[in-house]
Amino acid sequence: MEGMKVPSLLVFSGRLHDARTATSVGRLLGVAVVVCFGTGMVSHYLQHPPGWAVDALPSRPVWGYRVSQGLHVASGTAAVPLLVVKLWTVYPRLFVRPPVRSVRHALERVSVAVLVGAATFELFSGLLNTVQWYPWPFSFVPVHFAVGWLLVGALLLHLAVKLPEIAAHWRRGAEATVALSADGAGPDRRSLLLGLAAAVGAVTVTTVGQSFTPLGRVDLLTPRHPDHGPQGLPVNRTAVAAGVLPALRSVADWRLDVAGPRPFLLSLDELRALPQTEVELPIACVEGWSKSARWTGVRVRDLLERAGAPPGAGLRVESLERHGAYRVTELGAEYAHDPLTLLALTLNGRTLSADHGFPARVIAPNRPGVLQTKWVVRLEVR
CATH class of the missing domain: 3.90.420.10 (Oxidoreductase, molybdopterin-binding domain)
Known part of the structure; x- marks a missing residue:
């Protein structure tokens, strides 16, 4: 946050609104988004194959779609607390003045705006789809599919713009070790990440039982229970x-x-x-x-x-x-x-x-x- 100016009424004193914390959470969120996007593509093309692919889609393994779609919903659900914490770590940057300082900074802000909007839409519309509630006038499937590509495009643009800073935080060595040990926010950061891991674990364990049946007894937050329904x-x-x-x-x-x-x-x-x-x-x-x-x-x-x-x-x-x-x-x-x-x-x-x-x-x-x-x-x- 050094070198940035914020209005006097918007002074953020928290120690975890920093690049290191944002990067740590961003890595986890990135993994969840990649898994969710990849399995989402599998789901879409199995449901809506192009004409030339109809006769080529594989019927084996028999459990393929079950695993793929289970991972899609589980990774999307896990991404919700990750996205909330990621936004919490970076939201002070929304109030930086001047709003645009260079072309690179403008690209960063555009990528962030699209990325946040697309990610929020994808995750929460996906959650509403799991309960089959569609409080919008458009068709869910094609819009969800299109915004998924928009999300990936914005993510790639954001990564390209932020690459120098990301590379700095990925470096390893004595200098990085010394910096981490001297970082006064280290204990707070570890507490935040442990709490985040607990939240992700909790929402995953209490929802994944709808597809991973050994955990069916604890699927407390799922809209469907695999054993409930006509003929079981x-x-x-x-x-x-x-x-x-x-x-x-x-x-x-x-x-x-x-x-x-x-x-x-x-x-x-x-x-x-x-x-x-x-x-x-x-x-x-x-x-x-x-x-x-x-x-x-x-x-x-x-x-x-x-x-x-x-x-x-x-x-x-x-x-x-x-x-x-x-x-x-x-x-x-x-x-x-x-x-x-x-x-x-x-x-x-x-x-x-x-x-x-x-x-x-x-x-x-x-x-x-x-x-x-x-x-x-x-x-x-x-």
């Missing part, structure tokens, strides 16, 4: 919310329409009469929760073969839903031909409940839960 599995969208109950009341008239070179229709009894396969797969949702379950049904690749699908064909899956962004989904070739991908009829040994997709739903490995289409009525060979 949570649901994000019920049959009532999807508006499919009227169609399910006439299930005797339900037919699975499989469109392909040799199209056919199957009633529910005919579908049950086909060879059944049982698999254990996790269902993992973008909100961060996941849970493994036993699913039984007909292999999708067997239905493809019966329909005369050519090698490498994918599927377009349609739901009984009449509205919704995921009423129609694409099941790429890797998923469609994986022996673990089922048109499931039962969950944990019991007929699917209405909320879990009765009479039939898709379950596939390494696939976002929002694409595990429920209330399936049509499969179309692509």
